[in-house]
Amino acid sequence: MELVLQSIANALVQSGFFSLWAVGLVLIFGVMGIINFAHGEMVMVGAYTVWLLYAGQGLPFPLALLAAALIVCLLGLCMERFLFQPFRENPLGGLINSIGLLFILQVLAVQIGGLGLMKHVPPAFPGTLELPFEVRIPVQRAVALVVSLGLLAAVGWLLTWTRLGWALRAVSMDREAAALQGISVRRIGMFAMGLGAALAGTAGALMAPLVRVEPYMGHAVIITAFIVAIVGGIGSIRGAVLAAVLYAFFHTFVTTYYSGTLATMLGLFIMLLVLVIKPTGLMGSRLRE
Amino acid sequence: MLRVDDVHVSYGKVAALRGLSLRVEEGGFSAIIGSNGAGKSSALRAISGLVPIRGGEIHFGDQRLDGLSADRIVRLGVAHVPEGRRVFKDLSVRENLELGAYTRRDRAGINTDLEWVYQHLPRLKERGGQQAGTMSGGEQQMLAIGRALMARPRLLLLDEPSLGLAPLIVQGIARLLREIQGRGISILLVEQNAELALELVRYGYVLETGSLRMQGTAVELMGNEHVRKAYLGI
Numbered sequence: 232m233e234l235v236l237q238s239i240a241n242a243l244v245q246s247g248f249f250s251l252w253a254v255g256l257v258l259i260f261g262v263m264g265i266i267n268f269a270h271g272e273m274v275m276v277g278a279y280t281v282w283l284l285y286a287g288q289g290l291p292f293p294l295a296l297l298a299a300a301l302i303v304c305l306l307g308l309c310m311e312r313f314l315f316q317p318f319r320e321n322p323l324g325g326l327i328n329s330i331g332l333l334f335i336l337q338v339l340a341v342q343i344g345g346l347g348l349m350k351h352v353p354p355a356f357p358g359t360l361e362l363p364f365e366v367r368i369p370v371q372r373a374v375a376l377v378v379s380l381g382l383l384a385a386v387g388w389l390l391t392w393t394r395l396g397w398a399l400r401a402v403s404m405d406r407e408a409a410a411l412q413g414i415s416v417r418r419i420g421m422f423a424m425g426l427g428a429a430l431a432g433t434a435g436a437l438m439a440p441l442v443r444v445e446p447y448m449g450h451a452v453i454i455t456a457f458i459v460a461i462v463g464g465i466g467s468i469r470g471a472v473l474a475a476v477l478y479a480f481f482h483t484f485v486t487t488y489y490s491g492t493l494a495t496m497l498g499l500f501i502m503l504l505v506l507v508i509k510p511t512g513l514m515g516s517r518l519r520e
Numbered sequence: 521m522l523r524v525d526d527v528h529v530s531y532g533k534v535a536a537l538r539g540l541s542l543r544v545e546e547g548g549f550s551a552i553i554g555s556n557g558a559g560k561s562s563a564l565r566a567i568s569g570l571v572p573i574r575g576g577e578i579h580f581g582d583q584r585l586d587g588l589s590a591d592r593i594v595r596l597g598v599a600h601v602p603e604g605r606r607v608f609k610d611l612s613v614r615e616n617l618e619l620g621a622y623t624r625r626d627r628a629g630i631n632t633d634l635e636w637v638y639q640h641l642p643r644l645k646e647r648g649g650q651q652a653g654t655m656s657g658g659e660q661q662m663l664a665i666g667r668a669l670m671a672r673p674r675l676l677l678l679d680e681p682s683l684g685l686a687p688l689i690v691q692g693i694a695r696l697l698r699e700i701q702g703r704g705i706s707i708l709l710v711e712q713n714a715e716l717a718l719e720l721v722r723y724g725y726v727l728e729t730g731s732l733r734m735q736g737t738a739v740e741l742m743g744n745e746h747v748r749k750a751y752l753g754i
Contacts (some may be wrong), residue, residue, distance in 0.1 A: 400608070412671070413623035
């Protein structure tokens, strides 16, 4: 019983991370029509920023977190400007460029921090919350969950209640029709890219004290983000969040009771099943050509 | 007000427009008629900046339009209701209309125009909170026109507003277009339904395989032997 409750607590924290990864990916894909393969590396850069600034330079954690969000946001804007925009007419070009960048960022990370060495990031918020039924959540994880939820709520608010959010959704539904309303598709693309990247960077920063910070940590991120985005219905933000929560619970429980490798394998299998049986996913209403 | 001079458009090696010239006067109501694939949509798409032109010039007032991006052209006062309505299906009717006014910041003016649209298209008011994609084709066409009006344009481009709609609904759209023109908004209408178009407009252009076959007042065109045979089925 304690193990079940503990797993639920762990899964909740995981849901926050999975959502942040997937929402960024879906946002970028929806608005720009480009699958950002370097999304995992954006998370990695966020984690490295915290390792360098917080663990290395002793900057306060919240400041390092902010820096990670800004740096990765900037990285996203540069990607849009120099890797995606010149290939506007050729989405495959953008995708291949993002794969190239993925390798460059990994090599950079190896150059900066070396390979194999554990990059220790001490928790900024030590201590553990003792909940009933012997459920324990380290404060660092609780903080990560709260910040993730706050960010997701902010994105949800933006998309539902602001003109900018409507414009963003309009562009992801029909670029041409959006342009005919006077919406600058280019600027909205920039915004989506910056926002998606900032979310990825923040996720990386929040994870840094909780996971192994290493050059290839992006792999797990991109695989999970793909599974979640496809199961949720690619292009649907709400679907992505729903799928993130479901998959976080699935993944946490399979990992706890069996193994993490099995969890990821099964996750990929579920993704394939969804693609075969219901390619539009849980909430997606349409497929892109 | 709108001057299109010798405009060429092609998709790859396929020429869609070969030297189209036309005018729309201030407050005028003109139509381009022609069969499927004649280049009518390409003409509107060229004006609103959705496709680049390969030759010629497009002027709106003293502004040159060709070369500008589509969103800039909207800001200059040209609204385009595209073929197939293209409403934002997952957004509500109200959100669609608000996006039509995306370029504007005058909240009071936007509300006035919203009232006008609701008054003339009461179905949209009833369905304000409904997802646009769940409405009928006719209602979506009304929404697409209402959305374009929210930009408070000086020139309205309409691409096949009658396509696939029942005769009764087409009549409603015709009435609406007259009302819009009555507000002083110039209209350039593209229609396969030549009968409808020539009933509405003062001046018409007949487009065939990307070139202008003839032009004239609606009365002249309706009396023309070729137009009667090819487009009016008389």
